[in-house]
């Protein structure tokens with residue numbers, strides 16, 4: 001029999017799923033309103049937020065402006081950034097940085113005591129606030145965890161995974177949870193009046209990723225399975241220089257190394273980026289990622305050569321230096337093998353400017369959501385900013401919301417679960433990398449859509465089913481976008497098509513319909529024309 005546990009179902013009953021920046025910030029902003037935070041891993045672990053190296057983009061320096069920040073965000077977004085959203089994000093940055101300072105985040109300061117700001121690719125000004133150089137994520141999350149632990153209104157449930165949303169019509173009424181890592185554990189049903197999904201990204205759906213294992217797209221999947229609208233799922237940002245040293249997740253080699261003179265070479269020592277872009281290794285992230293991908297696909301291999309930095313490496317890039325040494329490579333004397341890695345999801349659960357999804361009682365914030373701020377490509381350090389801006393807006397919205405006085409009902413879902421078939425999971429991740437990765441084509445995308453649809457339909461393991469749900473939506477939307485734009489590069493359609501200059505709004509039902517059409521159940525032409 002299904003075990004049911006219930007908190008006190010008052011108007012204050014808010015559940016936040018996710019213990020990264022978006023989830024913890026939202027919980028703190030809701031205080032003293034009682035909230036329950038569910039996290040798949042202990043706080044501080046299993047969250048991309050804690051791994052962020054650069055920092056948070058905020059136009060706080062003299063001479064900079066929110067308008068300039070928004071213009072840079074729009075310029076990199078492949079023509080489909082929601083300009084109002086980008087400006088709103090940039091305008092609220094200063095206030096949210098101030099909140100983080102209040103929560104105890106020790107942002108670096110200059111000699112005059114002002115916030116120190118650094119510059120990152122495609123920003124027209126120095127506007128990245130950081131902590132101890134490249135330790136921003138770790139320091140921010142440590143400060144927020146301490147603040148959360150000191151806040152009596154926040155209850156934290158660690159090591160539980162949300163695997164389904166419970167619904168009544170188009171209203172979300174609760175969650176189905178299960179102990180992390182125990183497929184045979186009894187599921188728990190938690191009723192709630194307001195649920196905030198802050199479950200992070202989808203990187204772990206790919207065989208090569210910089211994201212933690214918890215970033216498997218489960219939040220997106222459970223929202224989609226409940227009928228939520230999903231926006232821009234085909235847009236996945238790949239980091240060009242993950243260390244290809246047999247680690248999962250793959251350690252990141254920061255772009256700053258290339259800024260300092262490190263080059264990209266193939267096995268024969270040739271600098272392949274020179275022929276591809278006038279900026280060579282400093283070209284935009286998606287162009288470098290494709291260059292690295294092509295070199296590996298052609299069998300020539302790709303390496304980061306930082307030997308010119310020699311003895312300075314250990315001092316200037318201690319994290320990178322240590323990661324290489326622990327993998328058996330000395331970056332001061334030898335080139336390090338690299339590969340492009342799934343890094344950030346621009347798409348996600350579609351939300352409005354309050355963080356509301358298309359389902360009543362469900363909000364989404366952070367990487368699991370799609371606000372329209374990033375379009376087809378994300379500007380560096382805008383994701384942590386988006387997480388805090390929308391977490392604050394969600395808290396405001398929930399606080400201003402008068403919850404209906406109806407009794408909370410728990411609908412039973414299917415609690416049966418089988419063990420995760422490891423081979424199928426590995427195959428799914430490999431197929432995402434090879435068929436829905438840096439360079440895509442129609443045939444491979446169609447193959448992936450059908451494979452993921454079959455897993456989604458047939459598997460008895462709920463975690464794998466959820467992974468396949470998100471993979472299916474990403475692949476089906478990539479198949480439907482017959483052009484190249486931002487991070488979505490399709491070799492059959494290598495140019496941008498002005499007619500397709502719009503965001504994608506889709507559903508799981510639509511993705512299944514596309515898969516069915518490929519299996520011959522429905523004419524593809526009808527689907528492709530959007531009829």
Ligand SMILES: Cc1cc2nc3c(=O)[nH]c(=O)nc-3n(C[C@H](O)[C@H](O)[C@H](O)COP(=O)(O)OP(=O)(O)OC[C@H]3O[C@@H](n4cnc5c(N)ncnc54)[C@H](O)[C@@H]3O)c2cc1C
Pocket residue numbers: 017018019020021022023038039040041045046047048049050051052053054055056057136137160161162163198199200201210211212214215216218219252343344365366367368380381382383384385387
């Ligand atoms: C290596 C790396 C470096 C980065 N550097 C930067 C940077 O410098 N600046 C920047 O702006 N962005 C950076 N990013 C991106 C940024 O870190 C993320 O986009 C952002 O942290 C996402 O925050 P989040 O709160 O939405 O998700 P996360 O921080 O990933 O947190 C998600 C939380 O949800 C939990 N969870 C997931 N699924 C479930 C489930 N089903 N049930 C229960 N809990 C669940 C996880 O355990 C975790 O607690 C970087 C990302 C990586 C991987």
